[in-house]
Amino acid sequence: MSETEPTLFVVGATHHTTPLEWRERLAVGPDKMAKVRDRLAALPGLQEFAVLNTCNRVEFYGVATEVITIEHLRASFCEIQNIDLEAFRALELCKTGCDAITHLTAVSAGLESQLIGENEIFGQVKTAYAEAQAGRSIGPVLHKVFQKTFQTAKQVRTQTAIAEGQVSIANVAVELATTIFGDLRDARVLLAGAGEIGEQAAKAFRSRGTTDLTVTSRTMGRAMSLAGQLDARAMPFEQLPHHIADFDVVVCATTAPGSILTRTVLTNAMRARPAAPLFLIDLALPRDIDPAAADIANVYLYNLDDLAKISAENRAARVAEVTKARDLIIAKSTLLWDALRRSGGRRN
Amino acid sequence: MTDRQWIWIAAACYLAGVVIGTIALARHRNQPASAIYAVVGAGFLLQTVGLYLRGLEVGGCPLGNTFELFQFTGWSATALYLVVGLTFRLSLLGYFTSLLSLMVTTISLAVPAWDVTRRVGVFGGNVWIEFHAAIALFSYGVFALLALTSIMFLLRNYSLKHKQLSGFFTFLPAIRELDHISVRLLTVGVVLLSASLLVGAAHWIRAFDTVNLAKLLITVAIWVAYGAALALRRKGALHGTRLSWICIWLFIAALVSVYPVNSSRNSDKIVPLAAHIEP
Numbered sequence: 181m182s183e184t185e186p187t188l189f190v191v192g193a194t195h196h197t198t199p200l201e202w203r204e205r206l207a208v209g210p211d212k213m214a215k216v217r218d219r220l221a222a223l224p225g226l227q228e229f230a231v232l233n234t235c236n237r238v239e240f241y242g243v244a245t246e247v248i249t250i251e252h253l254r255a256s257f258c259e260i261q262n263i264d265l266e267a268f269r270a271l272e273l274c275k276t277g278c279d280a281i282t283h284l285t286a287v288s289a290g291l292e293s294q295l296i297g298e299n300e301i302f303g304q305v306k307t308a309y310a311e312a313q314a315g316r317s318i319g320p321v322l323h324k325v326f327q328k329t330f331q332t333a334k335q336v337r338t339q340t341a342i343a344e345g346q347v348s349i350a351n352v353a354v355e356l357a358t359t360i361f362g363d364l365r366d367a368r369v370l371l372a373g374a375g376e377i378g379e380q381a382a383k384a385f386r387s388r389g390t391t392d393l394t395v396t397s398r399t400m401g402r403a404m405s406l407a408g409q410l411d412a413r414a415m416p417f418e419q420l421p422h423h424i425a426d427f428d429v430v431v432c433a434t435t436a437p438g439s440i441l442t443r444t445v446l447t448n449a450m451r452a453r454p455a456a457p458l459f460l461i462d463l464a465l466p467r468d469i470d471p472a473a474a475d476i477a478n479v480y481l482y483n484l485d486d487l488a489k490i491s492a493e494n495r496a497a498r499v500a501e502v503t504k505a506r507d508l509i510i511a512k513s514t515l516l517w518d519a520l521r522r523s524g525g526r527r528n
Numbered sequence: 529m530t531d532r533q534w535i536w537i538a539a540a541c542y543l544a545g546v547v548i549g550t551i552a553l554a555r556h557r558n559q560p561a562s563a564i565y566a567v568v569g570a571g572f573l574l575q576t577v578g579l580y581l582r583g584l585e586v587g588g589c590p591l592g593n594t595f596e597l598f599q600f601t602g603w604s605a606t607a608l609y610l611v612v613g614l615t616f617r618l619s620l621l622g623y624f625t626s627l628l629s630l631m632v633t634t635i636s637l638a639v640p641a642w643d644v645t646r647r648v649g650v651f652g653g654n655v656w657i658e659f660h661a662a663i664a665l666f667s668y669g670v671f672a673l674l675a676l677t678s679i680m681f682l683l684r685n686y687s688l689k690h691k692q693l694s695g696f697f698t699f700l701p702a703i704r705e706l707d708h709i710s711v712r713l714l715t716v717g718v719v720l721l722s723a724s725l726l727v728g729a730a731h732w733i734r735a736f737d738t739v740n741l742a743k744l745l746i747t748v749a750i751w752v753a754y755g756a757a758l759a760l761r762r763k764g765a766l767h768g769t770r771l772s773w774i775c776i777w778l779f780i781a782a783l784v785s786v787y788p789v790n791s792s793r794n795s796d797k798i799v800p801l802a803a804h805i806e807p
Contacts, residue, residue: 341556360688362702455767457703477768480688493694 186227188321188520189250190280191272192239195294198271205263206238212260217315219256225249228319230312230326232287234304236294239273241284243321250274278517281325285509288333290343297343297498302333321520332512339508340501345494349377350384352487352494353461357429358388360459360480365389370427371412372420372440374402377463378433382410385429394427396420398434421445425452431461432468443472450476461487531585532637534578535599539633541571545626553623553696564622565613571629572606579603589662595636595643597665597786602632604669605676612673612709620699624676632672660728664747667720668782671754674713675779678772681706685769707768711761714775718758721751743789750782 193206208216208231220229220240226249229242240257244250254272258265275283283292288305290297309326312318318326337343346355354364361367369390371382374397382393393412397403400416407414415423424430424445434440441460446469450458455478462469462483474481544567552559579599582590590596609625636642680700687697700706725747732739757774760766766774 356688356693358702359684359693359700360703362705454764455707455761457707474689482691486691489691490693497694 186321187244187247187250187276188242188280188325189244189274189276190239190241190283191250191253191274192232192237193268193271194239194273194292195236196292197273202271203236203238206261206268207235208233208238208261216257216260217317219260220253221315221317223249223252223256226253228322229253229317230308230322232305232308234301237287237292239287241280241322241325243319278513281329281516282509282513284325285329285332285336285513286506288329289336289505289509290333291336291502291505291509295347296495296502297337297347299337299343302330305333306330324520325516328512328516332509335512336505336508340505342498342501342505345490345497347491347494347498348380348384349463349484349487349491350380352490353381353431353463353482354384354388356461356480356482356487356490357385357459360457361428363389365391367428368392368426369394369429369431370415370420370423371395371406372417372430372432372468373397373434373464374399374406375433375435378431379406379410381431381433381461381463382406382412385431386410398436421449424449424458427458428456429459429461431463433463434468435464436468437466439468439470441469441473443470443476446470446473446479447476450478454478463487531578531581532643534574534581535633535637538571538574538578539630539637541567541574542626542630542633545571545622546630549620549623549626553699556695556698559620559623559699561613561622564626565610568606568613568622568626568629569610571626572603572610575599575603575606575629575633589658591658591661591665593643594787595639598632598636598642600662600665601668601672601783601786602629602636604666605629605632605672606669608669608673608713612713620680620701621676624680625673628672628676656727657731660724660731663720663727664724667717667724668779668786670713670717670720671775671779671782674710674717675776677706677710677713678775681710681772682769682776685772710772710775714754714758714761718751718754721747721754725751740789746785746789750778750785753778753781 193203195203198206213231213233216231220226220231220242225245227243227245229240232239232241240253242250242253244253254268255265257263258268273283284305286292288302290299290301293301305326309318312322346352357364357367364385367385367390369382369385369392371378371393374395382395386393393410394415395403395407395410395412396415396417396419397406398417400414403417404414406412420440424441430441432440446458446460457478457480460469460473460479460481462481465484467483469481469483471481471483473479545564548563548567549559579590579596582596586592589600591600606625606629609621613622613625681703683697684700684703684706687693687700688703732744753774757766757771757778761771
């Protein structure tokens with residue numbers, strides 16, 4: 181790297197090299213963000229910058245006229261966060277030129293996320309870009325880099341299977357429900373058990389458009405409380421066996437010591453709705469639903485192990501796509517870097 | 529170009545649909561629905577030209593030999609897919625339709641014996657009888673599409689019951705959507721076949737001695753079977769995999785019956801059609 185030429189760079193720390201306790205110290209709280217921006221804006225030689233600050237990473241993207249500017253940025257950040265500079269240096273990620281573009285694109289596409297292919301990071305990078313624009317800390321180089329990065333990240337998601345298949349248990353369950361019912365807006369969903377995993381599943385159904393949601397729990401108060409949170413109905417637990425036929429999806433996540441839905445109960449329920457499929461999701465341990473119910477026609481029973489297996493398969497499928505995605509990112513980053521160098525000159 | 533040559537090109541279009549769909553499946557990609565729809569649509573138009581030319585030549589609806597009956601059934605199924613495919617956008621239905629159209633078209637083209645001769649005056653110059661036959665064959669096209677959605681239902685049910693959700697199974701439509709479309713197809717098919725029998729009955733009542741008893745019995749048996757399946761489905765007594773299997777077997781029976789029904793017609797009205805067979 182030349183000592184005098186403008187440099188495109190990224191400096192920061194990510195979950196790959198930084199333990200959680202360190203990430204907690206490095207994370208820039210909302211109260212400190214303005215201070216960080218002001219300090220960076222005042223740094224001599226820092227022409228452009230943007231800050232990406234999430235629970236898994238703190239990254240500074242910038243264009244510096246001198247290499248020493250990057251060192252000043254490090255020192256300023258560590259001072260504000262009250263962190264030892266050498267300790268930060270030991271954990272940090274630092275890339276320049278084409279590698280910095282490749283890194284930003286890989287981050288945006290979800291390749292650097294803990295959950296490979298997750299989509300939330302794309303929104304977070306967009307927010308970082310929008311904040312930099314609002315703070316007028318972004319210039320022509322970072323503007324072009326971010327814009328092209330967004331394009332490439334979208335291409336990666338559409339041209340590879342990096343984002344295909346759900347990986348969280350709740351989302352796997354909802355994805356399965358779509359293979360049975362298609363549109364979930366008119367699906368009637370019953371949640372039995374007011375625990376955390378059931379709540380997550382209920383929220384996942386809500387996020388996919390389900391409007392008819394009912395909650396039941398062995399403790400009616402908890403059922404009513406969760407129903408209130410989810411804008412759902414509460415149903416007394418004793419009524420559960422008599423009302424199964426009224427629902428298309430039943431999510432069971434109670435802490436009951438044995439089966440709450442026996443084969444007999446479900447067989448009787450299916451007599452009232454023989455042609456309509458019933459999707460049973462058993463997230464409880466010990467299981468809430470008699471495994472023999474899986475043999476009933478039009479009943480589709482999935483337990484925690486089944487969902488975990490699908491999740492693992494989806495994760496493996498995503499990991500298998502990483503090389504293909506990286507190849508695409510490197511090719512696009514190289515093109516962008518060459519264009520930037522030709523157009524005027526930001527160099528490594 | 530001869531009518532058969534047009535139909536050969538149509539078969540090539542259906543083959544293109546199968547190839548496009550197979551490549552997408554092999555690459556674990558979503559079906560290129562628009563591309564498949566376009567080639568199936570092109571195949572349908574070419575097949576229409578072929579059947580139109582044949583119709584012009586024979587001076588009526590081309591339903592005079594086994595080749596023509598197969599062609600008309602396949603053409604009806606394709607026509608229906610072009611409507612259903614636009615409305616319901618069922619993943620893989622285009623692929624399965626291309627496969628069915630390719631098989632029906634190619635098999636009937638590949639058996640020269642089915643198109644060496646054809647019967648003339650089958651309808652006795654009665655347009656209502658011709659209409660009756662056309663609707664009946666069109667209902668067979670509906671039942672062909674029903675057999676396809678039934679196969680898709682069985683595959684989706686297998687994948688859900690056995691927790692095999694990756695690969696090919698990823699692209700199958702939701703099981704409830706398949707059930708809905710199957711019930712609608714069954715209803716449409718039964719209505720069309722009923723209408724066909726009603727039109728035919730108006731003629732038979734007046735001239736029962738001209739009725740081919742074997743043909744009548746087979747057609748009525750198929751109508752009763754499909755009608756019973758629909759009635760039982762409406763009552764909730766027949767559904768899911770059983771209904772799917774029944775729809776598949778009934779269509780096979782209907783298709784297999786085409787040859788004996790055609791052969792049982794009066795043989796004194798047969799004329800050669802050697803000009804239509806390629807060297």
